[in-house]
Amino acid sequence: xxxxxxxxxxxxxxxxxxxxxxxxxxxxxxxxxxxxxxxxxxxxxxxxxxxxxxxxxxxxxxxxxxxxxxxxxxxxxxxxxxxxxxxxxxxxxxxxxxxxxxxxxxxxxxxxxxxxxxxxxxxxxxxxxxxxxxxxxxxxxxxxxxxxxxxxxxxxxxxxxxxxxxx
Amino acid sequence: xxxxxxxxxxxxxxxxxxxxxxxxxxxxxxxxxxxxxxxxxxxxxxxxxxxxxxxxxxxxxxxxxxxxxxxxxxxxxxxxxxxxxxxxxxxxxxxxxxxxxxxxxxxxxxxxxxxxxxxxxxxxxxxxxxxxxxxxxxxxxxxxxxxxxxxxxxxxxxxxxxxxxxxxxxxxxxxxxxxxxxxxxxxxxxxxxxxxxxxxxxxxxxxxxxxxxxxxxxxxxxxxxxxxxxxxxxxxxxxxxxxxxxxxxxxxxxxxxxxxxxxxxxxxxxxxxxxxxxxxxxxxxxxxxxxxxxxxxxxxxxxxxxxxxxxxxxxxxxxxxxxxxxxxxxxxxxxxxxxxxxxxxxxxxxxxxxxxxxxxxxxxxxxxxxxxxxxxxxxxxxxxxxxxxxxxxxxxxxxxxxxxxxxxxxxxxxxxxxxxxxxxxxxxxxxxxxxxxxxxxxxxxxxxxxxxxxxxxxxxxxxxxxxxxxxxxxxxxxxxxxxxxxxxxxxxxxxxxxxxxxxxxxxxxxxxxxxxxxxxxxxxxxxxxxxxxxxxxxxxxxxxxxxxxxxxxxxxxxxxxxxxxxxxxxxxxxxxxxxxxxxxxxxxxxxxxxxxxxxxxxxxxxxxxxxxxxxxxxxxxxxxxxxxxxxxxxxxxxxxxxxxxxxxxxxxxxxxxxxxxxxxxxxxxxxxxxxxxxxxxxxxxxxxxxxxxxxxxxxxxxxxxxxxxxxxxxxxxxxxxxxxxxxxxxxxxxxxxxxxx
Numbered sequence: 021x022x023x024x025x026x027x028x029x030x031x032x033x034x035x036x037x038x039x040x041x042x043x044x045x046x047x048x049x050x051x052x053x054x055x056x057x058x059x060x061x062x063x064x065x066x067x068x069x070x071x072x073x074x075x076x077x078x079x080x081x082x083x084x085x086x087x088x089x090x091x092x093x094x095x096x097x098x099x100x101x102x103x104x105x106x107x108x109x110x111x112x113x114x115x116x117x118x119x120x121x122x123x124x125x126x127x128x129x130x131x132x133x134x135x136x137x138x139x140x141x142x143x144x145x146x147x148x149x150x151x152x153x154x155x156x157x158x159x160x161x162x163x164x165x166x167x168x169x170x171x172x173x174x175x176x177x178x179x180x181x182x183x184x185x186x187x
Numbered sequence: 188x189x190x191x192x193x194x195x196x197x198x199x200x201x202x203x204x205x206x207x208x209x210x211x212x213x214x215x216x217x218x219x220x221x222x223x224x225x226x227x228x229x230x231x232x233x234x235x236x237x238x239x240x241x242x243x244x245x246x247x248x249x250x251x252x253x254x255x256x257x258x259x260x261x262x263x264x265x266x267x268x269x270x271x272x273x274x275x276x277x278x279x280x281x282x283x284x285x286x287x288x289x290x291x292x293x294x295x296x297x298x299x300x301x302x303x304x305x306x307x308x309x310x311x312x313x314x315x316x317x318x319x320x321x322x323x324x325x326x327x328x329x330x331x332x333x334x335x336x337x338x339x340x341x342x343x344x345x346x347x348x349x350x351x352x353x354x355x356x357x358x359x360x361x362x363x364x365x366x367x368x369x370x371x372x373x374x375x376x377x378x379x380x381x382x383x384x385x386x387x388x389x390x391x392x393x394x395x396x397x398x399x400x401x402x403x404x405x406x407x408x409x410x411x412x413x414x415x416x417x418x419x420x421x422x423x424x425x426x427x428x429x430x431x432x433x434x435x436x437x438x439x440x441x442x443x444x445x446x447x448x449x450x451x452x453x454x455x456x457x458x459x460x461x462x463x464x465x466x467x468x469x470x471x472x473x474x475x476x477x478x479x480x481x482x483x484x485x486x487x488x489x490x491x492x493x494x495x496x497x498x499x500x501x502x503x504x505x506x507x508x509x510x511x512x513x514x515x516x517x518x519x520x521x522x523x524x525x526x527x528x529x530x531x532x533x534x535x536x537x538x539x540x541x542x543x544x545x546x547x548x549x550x551x552x553x554x555x556x557x558x559x560x561x562x563x564x565x566x567x568x569x570x571x572x573x574x575x576x577x578x579x580x581x582x583x584x585x586x587x588x589x590x591x592x593x594x595x596x597x598x599x600x601x602x603x604x605x606x607x608x609x610x611x612x613x614x615x616x617x618x619x620x621x622x623x624x625x626x627x628x629x630x631x632x633x634x635x636x637x638x639x640x641x642x643x644x645x646x647x648x649x650x651x652x653x654x655x656x657x658x659x660x661x662x663x664x665x666x667x668x669x670x671x672x673x674x675x676x677x678x679x680x681x682x683x684x685x686x687x688x689x690x691x692x693x694x695x696x697x698x699x700x701x702x703x704x705x706x707x708x709x710x711x712x713x714x715x716x717x718x719x720x721x722x723x724x725x726x727x728x729x730x731x732x733x734x735x736x737x738x739x740x741x742x743x744x745x746x747x748x749x750x751x752x753x754x755x756x757x758x759x760x761x762x763x764x765x766x767x768x769x770x771x772x773x774x775x776x777x778x779x780x781x782x783x784x785x786x787x788x789x790x791x792x793x794x795x796x797x798x799x800x801x802x803x804x805x806x807x808x809x810x811x812x813x814x815x816x817x818x819x820x821x822x823x824x825x826x827x828x829x830x831x832x833x834x835x836x837x838x839x840x841x842x843x844x845x846x847x848x849x850x851x852x853x854x855x856x857x858x859x860x861x862x863x864x865x866x867x868x869x870x871x872x873x874x875x876x877x878x879x880x881x882x883x884x885x886x887x888x889x890x891x892x893x894x895x896x897x898x899x900x901x902x903x904x905x906x907x908x909x910x911x912x913x914x915x916x917x918x919x920x921x922x923x924x925x926x927x928x
Contacts, residue, residue, distance in 0.1 A: 082377070084363065084364040084376075085361075087364055087375060087377075088364040088365055090366070091364075091366025091368075
């Protein structure tokens with residue numbers, strides 16, 4: 021996992037062999053850019069410059085073409101973000117069920133705003149469009165996990181657990 | 188760059204555009220068919236010669252029996268098609284597209300560089316789309332400096348992708364991308380916030396709006412306040428046509444937006460930005476004369492008078508062969524012709540040479556001997572070639588237009604490029620069909636044309652023998668007898684083989700053609716050839732010495748030995764180029780230098796006179812393909828005189844009565860007297876490039892150290908580039924020579 025201020029230089033051997041596998045799934049190498057970025061970000065925590073270069077080299081495009089792809093997808097992060105990324109949905113269903121309050125609560129408790137990261141590198145916060153979890157609105161996604169029917173209390177409990185090192 | 192290729196087809200398609208019957212080959216884009224019929228369909232993203240984008244929606248046209256409006260830039264002609272390019276539906280759609288493009292576009296036209304020559308402004312004017320229903324505040328980002336020469340103003344960008352495509356497809360640098368989405372999309376450079384590229388500025392030039400601006404031009408002037416003059420770039424030997432924009436007797440900008448000339452709109456960093464040496468504060472602006480050991484300002488009369496006085500004294504005391512002349516790679520054909528006339532018929536010596544950067548004499552000699560004097564390739568023929576053999580040199584760095592032509596040949600019609608080079612040059616990495624990486628090009632040539640070529644050269648030869656109409660391009664690595672061997676061998680390849688020798692500077696070829704050589708008259712006849720000499724003697728009077736003079740190496744040795752007492756240097760810096768020491772130069776009774784700048788050689792001179800730059804004179808230059816183009820005087824620089832004027836003054840003071848009043852008078856004599864230069868003047872006068880067909884039987888190259896390239900990079904240009912801000916400011920200029928972007 022990548023933390024703020026911490027520089028990760030290496031791409032693990034496991035990740036490299038994963039890259040080989042993924043590229044082999046596609047008839048054209050460049051089609052693998054998005055999955056490679058996702059797997060790389062999962063391991064490193066964000067898309068590092070080194071990762072961009074590595075992917076460009078492997079799929080035989082110039083680094084700027086990888087950068088273009090990253091810019092297009094809001095879930096790919098070019099700079100380090102917090103270990104736990106709070107993505108609060110504020111689309112219609114969630115909004116009607118109190119999402120704005122949840123968002124405001126997160127901002128207050130974490131002391132950060134939209135697209136910001138806490139100084140300890142533990143949390144990031146962003147307001148996102150529909151997560152497809154309307155049946156459990158208001159909802160938010162933290163990394164790959166969904167939390168539904170949120171209340172300020174539930175958010176507090178989650179923050180406390182994550183601070184203790186829970187998942 | 189060539190226009191989009193239209194496929195040659197058996198049957199033409201007939202359609203109707205705005206009531207006109209139009210015929211076009213199948214596959215023609217509607218926008219091009221309309222243009223042929225004189226109907227302009229507006230567009231931002233469509234650009235001839237580059238991939239289709241279909242992004243800007245400005246070229247929407249109405250086609251009968253098709254439900255929606257169609258983009259004319261991506262729709263091809265079909266038989267019986269009925270197209271309307273200006274009905275109400277179309278006009279409304281375009282107006283709406285413009286309103287949309289203006290949602291975030293700032294209306295800072297009064298201060299924008301592009302104001303007055305902006306394609307968006309023109310389109311809004313044409314469709315009256317100045318009103319907007321957009322009430323929200325406009326998105327804004329601060330302007331970014333991508334490099335010292337290129338700035339990006341995001342709000343002005345209309346995302347036509349021209350910059351991205353020109354950099355990728357035309358320049359093969361690919362320094363731009365488009366990141367983020369929708370209204371937030373922006374052009375991004377390749378190194379985070381910065382560009383690392385050739386700094387050619389093609390992106391700035393091609394930008395339809397003021398989003399990409401030039402570091403040297405921005406906020407300086409309005410386009411209608413300038414005067415425009417088409418002339419020829421004075422840096423490398425490619426001979427790009429450039430339009431200099433002048434205000435208040437100062438160059439403000441160079442580009443070639445009218446696409447005229449052999450380079451179309453292409454210019455490299457030197458052509459587009461590197462003209463600023465002309466405006467340098469370090470220009471010599473008054474003659475200087477050495478008195479009591481140090482140089483001091485003098486009048487023109489005193490300076491030229493002193494030079495002539497010393498020349499006469501040297502000739503009287505030591506004879507005519509105690510005088511030597513070194514000419515320039517950048518001065519005009521007319522000036523070079525007069526310089527050798529001064530040496531041969533006024534001073535009476537063949538001690539005249541210049542820094543030879545390609546062996547043109549051997550090429551002309553070999554082609555003449557083979558009866559193939561018409562086999563000099565033109566610049567356009569490089570781009571249209573099916574097969575190209577490149578030996579030595581690095582055109583991407585040294586000859587950007589030649590490199591572009593090679594890339595276009597490969598990109599536009601799949602030409603095969605064969606590269607023989609000691610370095611992994613970019614063309615070898617990116618475009619070559621076969622690349623033979625060799626230790627030495629001369630040995631590689633011997634192997635290639637020998638009985639059993641080794642390694643990759645064998646494969647290369649086999650493929651080359653299956654090609655036809657190959658264009659052979661070679662650098663200074665191939666010279667003397669090797670040129671003859673190469674020419675003989677390559678002429679036996681299938682089809683019409685043609686040749687290009689890569690000489691470094693704007694008039695390197697012209698210097699050789701005009702006889703700035705110790706053993707060769709203008710047009711490549713030996714000085715010992717009585718009939719050839721008579722051709723010139725009959726107009727000059729007197730006689731031309733028939734004994735070959737000293738070459739530049741011998742001149743230097745004999746300055747040191749004391750046999751040469753007076754040296755005239757025009758637009759050359761032998762102290763640097765040939766490493767002539769101060770001690771050696773100090774032995775001369777007269778060192779006369781005419782130059783733009785205080786070079787190492789000028790610093791040692793007894794008499795220095797300030798010469799005019801290419802922008803300050805008229806005349807002609809010959810590019811490395813042998814194409815003659817006209818230089819046009821665009822401005823004046825107080826204090827300077829052109830080499831033409833300096834030479835006339837020297838000749839007069841030396842007692843010669845020359846009949847020339849203008850450079851045109853000299854050109855007429857060249858056209859009449861120099862073999863191969865009987866060119867069509869009207870074509871030249873309208874800014875065309877006129878091929879020459881020199882022929883002659885020059886003597887063999889004297890020795891191996893006379894022909895060598897300076898090995899300039901994209902950011903250097905002999906002794907001139909150090910006086911240019913633009914060629915030193917970019918980070919890339921500090922990269923090692925040969926660095927690939």
